[in-house]
Amino acid sequence: MKDFLRRTHSLALNQLIGMKLLSGHKPDVLLFDSAVAASDIAFMLGADWDGCNGVVMPNRDRVAVNTAANLVGASWCQQGDSTALLTRLTTDELLRRYAIGDRNFANANLRCALLCEQNLSQCNLTYVKLNFADLSGANLSGADLTAADLSDANLSGANLSQTSMYRTNLTRVNLSEVNLKGANLSKASLRDACLHQADLTGTNLSFADLRGAALDEASLSGANLTGAKLTQGQLPL
Numbered sequence: 001m002k003d004f005l006r007r008t009h010s011l012a013l014n015q016l017i018g019m020k021l022l023s024g025h026k027p028d029v030l031l032f033d034s035a036v037a038a039s040d041i042a043f044m045l046g047a048d049w050d051g052c053n054g055v056v057m058p059n060r061d062r063v064a065v066n067t068a069a070n071l072v073g074a075s076w077c078q079q080g081d082s083t084a085l086l087t088r089l090t091t092d093e094l095l096r097r098y099a100i101g102d103r104n105f106a107n108a109n110l111r112c113a114l115l116c117e118q119n120l121s122q123c124n125l126t127y128v129k130l131n132f133a134d135l136s137g138a139n140l141s142g143a144d145l146t147a148a149d150l151s152d153a154n155l156s157g158a159n160l161s162q163t164s165m166y167r168t169n170l171t172r173v174n175l176s177e178v179n180l181k182g183a184n185l186s187k188a189s190l191r192d193a194c195l196h197q198a199d200l201t202g203t204n205l206s207f208a209d210l211r212g213a214a215l216d217e218a219s220l221s222g223a224n225l226t227g228a229k230l231t232q233g234q235l236p237l
Contacts, residue, residue: 029079037074
């Protein structure tokens, strides 16, 4: 039954495209980073979903598309563009791949992922999108999070010892009671982050932006704060 409906939908969609081409109007085909996002956006914009990650629109309104994409946290491009989409990775797929020994998840889109208490040690997570994700209590020791986006994520109680977080976006992140021993946060953004009771022993915070970060009861023994951006009176006594 599902196959029949899919074939019927595909035929109707092809007929629609053909009619528009005959009328001299070439429809816009937009590609999104997941089929779920494409379906939701097609519904919101009154467009035609192709059953996969494509949406056919008679007239593309870039503002409307961007607004809808932002609401569901999706990336998109026009069919034929050279733009590379950041493919969304589900939590189940990430954990399945980790269990069989895969450690390379560079550039993955894990926005809003629920990964609390999970073991992701020694992973390559460079340039990943983990904003708004829940990683509380997770083990990320030895992971490479260079230039990743973890803004607004929850990492409370996580193990981030010996991680590489060079130029990582940690704006407004909850890092309370986190283990950051020996981590490299050089040039990272920690603006308005919560580092309550965080262990920053031996952490490299050189040239990091710590303005507005809560550092009460944090351990900074041996931390490198060379060139770090701080507000007056911010460091614990």
